[in-house]
Amino acid sequence: MCDLYGIPNCDTMKKARNWLDTHAVDYTFHNYKKEGVNEELLSQWADQVGWELLLNRRGLTWRKLSDQQKEGIERDRAIQLMCDYPSMIKRPVLIDGDRIEVGFSEAAYCQLFGR
Template sequence: MTEPSIVLYGIKNCDTVKKARKWLEKNTVEYRFHDFREDGMDSVPLKEWLDEFGWPQVLNRRSTSWRALDDGQKEAMDNATALALAGDTPTLIKRPVTVAGDSTLFGFREADFSELV
């Protein structure tokens, strides 16, 4: 059996991840789900995402994890800091992250998913 070409990264109890998974299943799109907490961060291409898109695109600045950072951490944020923090606290990453071939999406918008598949 071949590996699905779409990988959905996130946390299974995240409402936005649930919406994305439901959309993929409703549209019979095969995908592999990688749970940051259960499957770990070792194989997550976090550095590549940060290098390509930058921390403002990768981190969820509306999350409770972001709000828990002190002002100094937020003001000094750069890709290296984001890599260290999100590696330890994956709930800082905007979810879901959907990778399909050369395309990467952060968050869930139905129109974007329709174009992706």
């Protein structure tokens, strides 16, 4: 069983959940909006894939930040912002054992699950 992190109404999340359901992959869904996400977990992910990949700079939440908040962003500040504003975490984050996939790509999921 894998863990899928994100926000339920996100279109990319819907695609990922649909792919997992269609391919009978068991997963537990973790809703950032309701459950939040802690600094320790984000640090672990950042260690594996880099904070730059995790931080969604295309979203509305990022764009609403002041230039001062965005200026000189580095790992610790990025992790703090993602804890404070979970919508800034790129979605979905899929954890399967020690493997992590950020974002949804049908090809990547096929490779990850041998489909």
